[in-house]
Amino acid sequence: MxxxxxxxxxxxxxxxxxxxxxxxxxxxxxxxxxxxxxxxxxxxxxxxxxxxxxxxxxxxxxxxxxxxxxxxxxxxxxxxxxxxxxxxxxxxxxxxxxxxxxxxxxxxxxxxxxxxxxxxxxxxxxxxxxxxxxxxxxxxxxxxxxxxxxxxxxxxxxxxxxxxxxxxxxxxxxRFDVDPAEHRHVVEAFSRAVVSGDIDGLTALLDPEAVLTSDGGGVVRAARNPIRGADRVARFLAGVTARYEQFEHRLTSVNGGPALLTVIGGEVGGITLLGIADGRIVAVDMVRNPDKLTGIHEVHRPR
Structure with missing residues (x-):
């Protein structure tokens, strides 16, 4: 502005x-x-x-x-x-x-x-x-x-x-209210399972009726419709990871809660936020449209 x-x-x-x-x-x-x-x-x-x-x-x-x-x-x-x-x-x-x-x-x-x-x-x-x-x-x-x-x-x-x-x-x-420590624990476990492509581990974390929503805005590759069901969501996430040689998550805080910054080949690739109820992930929201990542302060940098 x-x-x-x-x-x-x-x-x-x-x-x-x-x-x-x-x-x-x-x-x-x-x-x-x-x-x-x-x-x-x-x-x-x-x-x-x-x-x-x-x-x-x-x-x-x-x-x-x-x-x-x-x-x-x-x-x-x-x-x-x-x-x-x-x-x-x-x-x-x-x-x-x-x-x-x-x-x-x-x-x-x-x-x-x-x-x-x-x-x-x-x-x-x-x-x-x-x-x-x-x-x-x-x-x-x-x-x-x-x-x-x-x-x-x-x-x-x-x-x-x-x-x-x-x-x-x-x-x-x-239904999304959860203890902050528990939320962070689930987010970290989810990240490990995604990065390693562990479908069984992801399925265990997901609610049977979990829904994944991916927003690419037609700018980047993303699912055009919500994906429903633990097995389908887990396989989709594992497939996303498998497409990239360099894929990592960095824990950050978005809108006051834990979230995962996705870094692909050293570039910011999106933000993933989880809705959690009774210890299970009921919602996976992936914001990938680069036009919506302007509020993210952390950028790729050597480690």
Missing amino acids: NEPDATAGRHPATGRALARFEELRPRLVGVAYGLLGSVAEAEDVVQDAWLRLQRSDIDAIEDLTGWLVTTTSRLALDVLRSARVRREAYVGPWLPEPVETAPDPADSVSLADSLSWAMLVVLETLTPAERAAFVLHDVFGLTFEEVGAALGRSPAACRKLASRAREHVERRQP
């Missing part, structure tokens, strides 16, 4: 507005990311909000923070509505864009820990209005009056939207 030009315009309040904008930028990007599931789109939305602020009568804005959050939310909601149409033509399954929360959390999207991968996937099943009400109120703590201002609806209507969204999220998310 282009940086705001501190010299743009000659309004006496522009300097103060820029300082406040820069202070709020991580939160604004976080709000937009929660609504869109895309860092690139979120940054574009925040830049658009800044440009709109420059064209406004800054002195007449009593609550600059509220104005920026509301404007960012409205812009993100507009993008989300149009994005849902574009995603219908997306090649293969569409997954959110992962954000690495290590090694330097200060550089990651604000509140990425709160926007867990499992939550982002569930949010994709909500309507735009439900998603906005839930993210703004439940994740970022806005009042329903503030949510209503962003959505152009009454506080009561926003309360109902958030309630419906919350019920939906709670029905879907609890």
Whole structure:
């Protein structure tokens, strides 16, 4: 995203507005990311909000923070509505864009820990209005009056939207709740089995009804449809490893949870995230589209 030009315009309040904008930028990007599931789109939305602020009568804005959050939310909601149409033509399954929360959390999207991968996937099943009400109120703590201002609806209507969204999220998310230490243990065991091509080991880790979703966006090789069943998922994963002479996993943290950075021939090849329930892997999400790996800080480097 282009940086705001501190010299743009000659309004006496522009300097103060820029300082406040820069202070709020991580939160604004976080709000937009929660609504869109895309860092690139979120940054574009925040830049658009800044440009709109420059064209406004800054002195007449009593609550600059509220104005920026509301404007960012409205812009993100507009993008989300149009994005849902574009995603219908997306090649293969569409997954959110992962954000690495290590090694330097200060550089990651604000509140990425709160926007867990499992939550982002569930949010994709909500309507735009439900998603906005839930993210703004439940994740970022806005009042329903503030949510209503962003959505152009009454506080009561926003309360109902958030309630419906919350019920939906709670029905879907609890099955993925797992102790962090157990999650890391399963992820490491999964990595060893994948790298070694151990089909039996993978099958033992996978739930019988496990589902693998691979997002290549038509840019790189990936499964065009979800793969279902432990045996089919295990064989697919072993087949992927067998195609490459140099294939490795590096443990990292994505959206506040453990994930695997795939390195193929010294190049970043994707991110794999696991949904775990009762000690078994129920979901394998592989993000391979290079356009969605911009939030990953670690790059290939000699060891």
